[in-house]
Amino acid sequence: LPANLVTDGNSQVGECYNDSEFTGTGVLTISGETTDATHTITLKCASGQSFRDNANAQTNALKYDASNGVAVRKTTSYGQTILISIAYVTLSGLQVKADGSPSMAVQASSANLTVTNCILMSSPAATGKVAILSGGTLTNSLVINDGTNASYGVDLQSSAYAYNCTIVRPSDRAISTSVGIKATFGGGVQIVKNCAVRSEGTRLNSSH
Numbered sequence: 001l002p003a004n005l006v007t008d009g010n011s012q013v014g015e016c017y018n019d020s021e022f023t024g025t026g027v028l029t030i031s032g033e034t035t036d037a038t039h040t041i042t043l044k045c046a047s048g049q050s051f052r053d054n055a056n057a058q059t060n061a062l063k064y065d066a067s068n069g070v071a072v073r074k075t076t077s078y079g080q081t082i083l084i085s086i087a088y089v090t091l092s093g094l095q096v097k098a099d100g101s102p103s104m105a106v107q108a109s110s111a112n113l114t115v116t117n118c119i120l121m122s123s124p125a126a127t128g129k130v131a132i133l134s135g136g137t138l139t140n141s142l143v144i145n146d147g148t149n150a151s152y153g154v155d156l157q158s159s160a161y162a163y164n165c166t167i168v169r170p171s172d173r174a175i176s177t178s179v180g181i182k183a184t185f186g187g188g189v190q191i192v193k194n195c196a197v198r199s200e201g202t203r204l205n206s207s208h
Helices: none
Strands: 012-016 022-024 028-030 041-045 071-074 080-084 089-092 095-098 104-108 113-116 119-122 131-139 142-145 154-163 166-168 181-184 190-193 196-198 204-207
Touching (some): 104 113, 104 119
Parallel strands (some): 022 071, 028 080, 089 113, 119 142, 142 166, 166 196
16 A cells, blocks of 8 residues: 555555455554545455355355355454554455454554444454444444453444444353443543344443
8 A cells, every 4th residue: 555545646445355264363454554535445345255245145144254255364362353543444344353362353543434344253262352443433244242251342432433233242152241332431422323232241331
């Protein structure tokens, strides 16, 4: 990517193909570039490559499954599968999983960020939160908190929003009181709207 998309005069779009699962110790970091509302970064699946495009999408189990579409997985402990620290970035149609303990699928620390139409999941080995948004919007996505010793599925910080999402903990996991959505009122506004949150413990937590 160019260091400054504004002076470069273009937006940048990365298209992923489901040739094989993307794995590594820290799979993707998006940081350092200068962006604005008309010079943006988008990472999405190429046409026909997302789990949403799979021929059996209507009957496939809704969970992380690399055979169904583009999938990105961190295989080691600590850190994030995808880390975003700049504004005007969109992730779309991806499956993202954290296997390590502790680690998380997505961490974003900038406004004007969108994570949409994604599956975000932690594995049984994970103990961290599945997603942390310090600014930005999570929308139309499924968050599966499958960690044996789970923390929150989604942690909204600063001005962050969750719309039209489903946040769940599988029924075969131990009861936990911190597996749904956490809204941290440390500055800014957090909005949760039209979301389904299901766990065996606390569903929504606010810390002041």
